[in-house]
Structure formats: C-alpha cells, structure tokens
Amino acid sequence: MKKFLLPVFACMALAACNNDDNAINQDIDYSKLPQEFPFSTLKTLNGVNIINGGFGSGATAHPTQKGEFYVITDRGPNVAYSNGIKILVPDFTPTIMHFKINASGNIEVIKYIKLKNPSGQPITGLPNPVGMGSTGEIAYAADGSVLGTDNYGLDSESIVAAKDGTFWVSDEYGPHIVHYSADGVELERISPIGVNTGTRKLPAVFAKRRPNRGMEGMCMTPDGKTLVGTMQSTMYVPTKALATNTTLTRIVTFDLATGQTKQYLYRQDGGASDSVCDITPISNTEFLVIERDGNFGSVGGLKKVYRINLANASDVSGTDLTAVDGMKINGKTLEQSTWDEINAAGLKPATKTLAVDLVAKIGYEHDKFEGIVYLGNNKLAVFNDDDFGVADDGNGNPKTKTLPKTGKQDKGEMYIVDIQ
Template identity: 50%
Template sequence: MKITTIKILLLAVVTTSVISCKDDVKEVKKEWKLPEVSITGVRLPHTVLKITEDNVEVRNGGFGSAATAHPINEGEFYALTDRGANIKFGSNKIFPTPDYTPRIGHFKLLENGTVEMINEILFKNPAGANISGRPNPEGYGATGEVPYNEDQTTVLDFDKYGLDSEGLVALKDETFWVSDEYGPHIAHFDTTGKQLERLSPKGITGESGDRKLPAVFATRWANRGMEGLAVTPDETTLVGIMQSTLYNPSKADVADFTITRIVTFNIATGATKQYLYKQEKAKNSNSEIVALSNTEFLLVERDGAFTKDTDKSEVQKHIYKIDISNATDVSDVADTTNGKLINGKTIEQCTWDELTTAGIVPVTKMLAVDLIAELGDYPHDKLEGIWLINSNTIGVINDDDFAVWTGDNSATIQKYISKTETAENIDGNTLYIVNF
C-alpha cells in the first residue's frame, strides 16, 4: 500500500516556563505540533500477558474500548481496556487471564509520530483492592454469563465490582467516569482508580444509593451494554449510549434492531433523560460518543467486518455528528422495568413508523467521517475510541481484543486483521488522525 501522510497541524498550547525578573513574571509559551502520522496509523505500545502452549500471545494491549482527551495536557490522551481477554463459550465466557484488572492507559503522541505510554491506572473497589473483569453475580448486574478457566471446566468466581469497561470520561479534577456492559453500570473513580460511586439501573443492587440509571437499561443485550460515555464541556452531564437495541422485554419482542438509546445523567442532581438514535443497519454497534457542545456529539456507528474479508463498499466504520436538542425525551416518569410504553408496547416493540406517529423524534445525525473513504482502508473490525484533539481533528483507536479472537472457539486463538489470515498482521491498537 502506498503510504501517505496527514499534514502537520498546529495546535495552540501548553508548555510554559516562568522567567523571574525583579517583580515581573513572564510566561513563554511554546507551540505543540501535531506530528506527521502515517495514513496507515501508529501502533500503541503493548506488553505480553502470557504465551499459551500453542504459542498464542495474550497482549496488554486492549487499549481501544474508549479514548478521551487529557482535560489539560495537549497531545495526551487516555485509552481504556475492557474486561480482559475473553472467548465465547456457548452462552458463557472463557477468561485466559482471569485475574486481569481493567485499566486506563495514559498516552502521549510524541513529536516523532510514535505513541508513548506514561502510566496505567488500574480499577479498584471502594476498599482499594484491584477488581477483575469477571462478570457480576446475580443481583449486581449479572448478564447470565458464567466465567470459566481455559480448561473449560473450572468455574471462576464472580466479581461484585467487576467491570466490562467500554466508555471513558476524564474530568479536570483528575477523576474518571467509566461505563460498562454488565449492569450496565457507570462508575466514578478517583485519580488512583479507586471507585467513588457506582450508578446502576433502578432495581439492581449496587453502590449507587438513591442515584440510579433508568430501570429499562437493565434489559440490555448481554455484551452490548453502555459502550460509549461522554461528558458535556461544562462537566455537568454524563451522556451514555447503548451499543445495540435493548431486549425489551425480550429479544423475541424486538420489532426493529436499529433502535438504540442515549441516556443523560446530571452529575449534581442525578436527573436523567433518554433519547433514541436510529442506526443505519440493524444490529450495528454504537461504540463511542464524545461531546462537542452540551447538545452536539460525535458518535461511532460501525459493523464488525474486516475490509480484508468483505468488499470495502459494504463495510461501515462511520462517525456521525448528532444533535439531541430537538429529540424527544422518552423517559418513563414511573421508571418501570420496561420504560415508556407506546399504545401498550415498549419502545423496542415498536416500528419507527409507530414511534413517529406517537410524536417521538430521534436525535438528528449527519455523517462526519467515513474512515474507509478518508484513509483508503480501515483494516480493523472494532472502531471504538475517539480522542478529540481540536475543533476539527480527532484520533481514532480500535479495540484489538488483547490480540485474541473472541468468537465461539472454546480455545485461545491469535487475532489477526482478517478472519482468514493466519500468518501475520496480528491485530493491535492503532491510532489514526483524521479531520471531521
């Protein structure tokens, strides 16, 4: 492939030195330049967690489930792992590294165009002990998945505080908010990774006290929970999006698998609102959301295909600009398990025509970036992270699944950037820089 580069962009910032001259103090500001980054992207660093008997590397890696800008330092960003390497085992999961702790990686894009890891922040429970990514037990946001060891026989312990972390927000007070796919939960962590609060759907036991997410979110499709999380620029409101359609009241009852929900949570008051988003194709994934203003956001909508396996024209790795300002709040005042009803049916039991007739307006959307068209190719299956660099520039990152296939293999198999490739090109977290 011919390699081209993205033009150098100048960003105002950030490096300050102080010169004292008698009673005068002067600041000397130095420009930070976004370096030349190949259109084929730059890999994030990784280490090896284990090597199996079949010579499969389980990598750490995994920093691609979400990304967010450092709230102060230009050129720096955070990236999130999910629960760790896991393999579908019927309706259950095998965990090759069962004690892995989900974490945040702190990264910097260097002048030479490479990415440096500054440090890792491991998630901890309220007592300060590291959590795992194993599923929650019944009563705490369980998905029905049972965790198994690689021997396919040993059942692992559930983890009350376990997270399948997928959405990430970094605040100026150096704390973090993280959304997940289990409960789904939204958890607040201090600068060391210690949990300060956990928000769960009403009816789920947890650490959230009187502050809850709407009860209907507990009907999430297992392993397709709250995949994206943003915070408004004034840091007053969290905005989360579900990856896919809720099973409300069950999978068999869903009329249209393009209906997904957005929830807003006022951090000070705990008040919530809900909006609907219409996907381009049924069962697509909404994998990330980032705020541009209090009402406008960038949002990932993607499929799970590889361009090496599928005609590029049929592969979707899109970023949309959405606006919630004129959308209908579909909150249920009574906060019942199945949420607001339309003529006796849940929202997910309705067609879009029925919702329109009922006066329900989804968020508006406009295509901002088609990554395949912009880059010529986007070889990864899981576009999941957006780093907002400036008002028209973003970095995007993929989830590499710790370099292990997550399909129903019942074995730990190396993940490549194709379902058929077996010799080279192990998938890895890769940063691409694009304009929107």
C-alpha cells in the same frame, strides 16, 4: 520514566483538544507519527501470544493538558464458549493508560492506572453476581471450568477524564457508570433502579440491556455538567423475542449535580448485529457517534462516524423511572414499536448526518474502532480495540487475531482523520 510507542497512523499534524473549546493545539509535533507500541506478551496459551494490549475500548483527551490522552481496556482477553465466554486471564484488571505526545514528537506512556474496588483492591473483568448487574453471564477459565463472579467487576468500555483528576467509566455489565479516583479507586457506582449498587440511579429499563451490549460509549458535555451514554444495541424490552425494532437504541444523560436522567432515541443504519460504540462531544447538544459492524474494514466492513444532535430530540423517559419496560406507545414498549409508530406518537430521535466513512476515507483495516476523541476544527482521533491480539477459533479456543490484508497480528492504533 520509561518511554513506549503506540502504533499510530496520522493523516496530518494535529493536536489534542481542550474540553472547554475543543481547540487544536498547533504546537504539538506529530511529524514522527506513525509510531509502533512495543506490546509485551501478557500470556501464551496454546501457542497463541496474548498481547498486553486492549487499549482502545474507550478514549478521552486530558481535560487540561494538551497532547495527552487516556485509553482504557475492556474486561480482558476472552473468547466465546458454550453459553458464556472463556476469560483467558482471569486475574486481569481493567486498566487505563495515560500517554502524551512529548517534546520530541514521540508517544510516551505516562502511567498505567488499574481499576480498584472501594477498598483499593484491584478488580477483575469477571461478571457481577445476580442482583448486582448480571444478566446471566457465565465466565469460564481457559480449561472450561467455571469461574466465579466479582461484585465490582467491570467490562469497561468508555472513559471520561474530569478536570478534578477523577474518571468516569461505563461498562457492559450493569450497565454501570462508575466514578474512580485519580488512582483508580471506586468512589461511586451508578446502576439501574433495581440493581443493588449505589444510591444514585439510572432508569430501571436499562437493566434490560442485551448481554455483552451495555453502555458502550460515554462522554461528558464540554460544560462539565452532564454524562452522555450510548447503549450498544437494541435492549431486550420487554423481552428478547418481542424487541423487534433492531435499529432502535437509547442514549441516556446523567446530570452530575442532581442525578436527573433523560433518555433519547437513536436510529441505527444497520441492525441487531451492528454496534453503536463511543461518543465524543462537539458541544453540549452535538456529538459524534460510532456505528460499526464486526467485519474487518479491508473486507467491506461498516466503519462510520455520525454527527448527531439532541437539541430537538424527545425525552422518552416517561413518568415512572422505576418501570422496567420504560415508556410505552399504545401498550407497546419503544423497542416493540416501529419507527412509523414512534413518529406518529410525536417522538423525535436524535438527528444524524454522516461525518466520515473510515473505510472509504482512509482504507481502515481493523474490525473494531471503539474510541474517538473530537479534536476540534473537524478533526477526529480514532482508536481501535485489538482484543489483546486474539480471536475465537470457533471452538471456544483462542487463535491469533490477524489483519486479513497484511496477515499481521492486530494491535492498537490511533488515527487522525478529517470529518465533514
């Protein structure tokens, strides 16, 4: 078995959590951290090295093996272009990386798991066709030619490892919640009502997610019964122009046994350009949630984690889950309503308190942090998304993504931090 090293900044020696009790594993040796992962080059394009990174869009602890983690990529390296994006490696397959802290205290990759369609063929990160989760995304090749679509394509953003060895993955297309086997083969795809996949469904309103701002975060409650997903930003309900409450986003829960869903409101501190990213459980009702902007931490970026509670939050599902605009207040959608109007209707969002400001706490330098795992005892593992080491040059072409403080190419790291 080959051993690889992942770049890690560790504030102290800690251990991974057990999903039953989030207990710290005191016998794991973290003394050799930080360590650097030797990323290979996936492709070189116009002199830019696209690294085989991207791990950190989502993260989860192994449900039974202490000191082991899973991290996942998104759809692959891409940059903004015209009315869509350039997919720089069109045949890239979204991939799960399983790694552990071994007996020597080193981070060791156990295996890579590529995601596959129900027939066992590797999927791509290409957008879905109309009717299967598309909101009009257009994918281009590096030369500007139009690429096709993929019925099973995924812009994977979050991952849950279940005790039966399978995985649940959420994404920014559909939005979909997809169940994969231990080998990465699709078992079930759960999408909004009206999206032509699967029989179990999310409420129809979720199909109005903002393009490239789908179900950015997802976790499983410690009792193993419920998936909890966070939408990245305000959805376009009823339309982009009319969705004026840009600090409102939604949390959806999915009962794995019954398929029943519930919806809750979450109030962002930022606005339309900021993101609600990963979520990790503390208990069956209490969670930690990422809020961030797109700036690098070393130049004043917003990088915070909030402790939230759904225990007293209102279920805003309404009576008709097939309604494409969801619940309304005085004829207005929730996204059209002010927080004063929402409060006057007796609807309560999730409560929240600041758990940690990563910039203030540790001088966090990256622009993104998209994976978190609660380790128990107010300790948190944080993973950044390095975007495969590439950024947009402003003209629809890739450039090397560098950290402004050090000038080094951005690469994935894992941090361990104390939270309040």
